[in-house]
Amino acid sequence: MRPSPARLLNILVPVKRAVDYAVKIRVNPQKTGIDTNVKHSMNPFDEIAVEEAVRLRERLKTHVKSIKAITIGPPKSLDTLRTALAMGADAAVHVQHGEEGSAGPEPLSVAKTFKAWMEKQKEGNKIDMVILGKQAIDDDLGVTGQMLAGLLGWSQATFASKVEVDVEKKQALVTREIDGGSEELRCSLPVVITTDLRLNEPRYASLPNIMKAKKKPVETISPADLGLDYTPQLELLKVEEPPKRVGGGKVGSVDELVEKLKEAGITAV
């Protein structure tokens, strides 16, 4: 029997263009959504995902064959893919959909899109590992990774704070954050990993890398190319401002503070 060829990993990193985390969002007057005419950037958890893929290659060297970024969105989503490329992804896939400011597909459709794209990849380019953010900071749903793992029947490790890959054994050892502590899992590849805050600190792309990223290949496709339509299952009825909290009360001393606490019935136990 011939020795099996060395294992090579193909990593897919789904990224989402979202309203920048520092923007104070405003609900639009029609109450159909928020004012999207504001600064956007890559969803911070997806930045962590790109960073992790790039660090895996830095550790595993040539065992990582490819890192591809994929996004779904209007033409401007290309900026987000370029950011991923500048951080170290090799190539990108843009599933072009919708107008600027329009609602994106539901997470289940997003997961189906990634699955459909992955199924089109030829032998040798099959994806072994999907790394994505645990949630997007716009809709705060946090379900896409789990849905994708379910559709594929793959191992899943959500809220990862540490990832080690043994290429020969085709395993990932993942530490994940859980309520009140942490948990360690051994996942057989292929695997879907969702990133938590403390997995790593994403790098800033250097200017030369930003320039290089402009030359990296981006494949543009449509949902129809993958046999998908994005008709939502849920109906968004309205978006509103949350009730305003009236704060701003001040005291001038610890004595006054203790007094206020007592008024509220709060004393030492």
Added chain:
Amino acid sequence: PHALVFLEHRQGVIDSGSLSALTAAEQLGGQVSALITGGEDHVRDLVLKAKKLKGLTSVLHSSSPQYVNPLPETLSPLLESLLSKSSSFTHVVSATSSLAKSVLPRVAAKLDVPAVSEVTSLSHDTSSNSTTFTRPIYAGNAIATVRAPASIPVKFFTVRSTAFSPAQLQEGSEAEVVAVNPVQVNEPVTEHIKTTIAKSDRPDLGVATRVVSGGRALKNAETFEATLYPLADALGAAVGASRAAVDAGYADNSLQVGQTGKVVAPELYMALGISGAIQHLAGMKDSKLIVAINKDPDAPIFQVADVGLVADLFEVVPELVKKLKT
């Protein structure tokens, strides 16, 4: 409607978040069943407790060595079989816990239906068989109202526990108990190695009625402890932290309050040396009384605080502890 509530437990105690999920399920206005999974010994005891919970129609339980350290890969097949075409379940409900967040969307995808996360209110319309939910988006800076219409046969949602009071035990309640065969997964693709729970003698952050939280201004892990803990102990409060304090290593991950950490709504929330980034406010702004101590009079935390004190916390917190105790 007929809701299936995923009832979680730790060390033989039902999680408070699951009890809030039960309350939310009851508001749908139909039958409510709870599902308890785990090892045989734990499950047997838990069923005896759970069947006395108010509002429960039945308690389903399933035991297997595979459910002792629950994984989405081993639990999903059980849920899928319970929710197969012939089932009467119309809703699947859980707390917004790390386990339920991992399991429910996986199962929902298999059934080709969406999952609605962190619901804060709901109403079910029987005539149209649709359920309407509200949930915070953009770190709580907007509230979305979404409707799951009749075309979604099983409606999955997780519940924000601060928005629903936990279900109580009720004298005389006796829900029907139904054993469900486990669904054995041969050679699971994921193996549990170990779980590490950060030990603390203080109340659990998620359910505490008082929380004392610290931010980056606490300087380091030693001063965080030396300054915050005496105050927390004087008040019988849980300890929380801002993301900055966790990132700087002053406090454990599990203590983070905010958009991506714990969402709390205690009677008293004290923010010490926390500037009040929107991501932090998302995790605590529904607290009843918010007290903030910060050197910077312009810190955004003061805009939501009922009682603000502009001061050096290293000076005033020890004084506060002393005066609270007298």
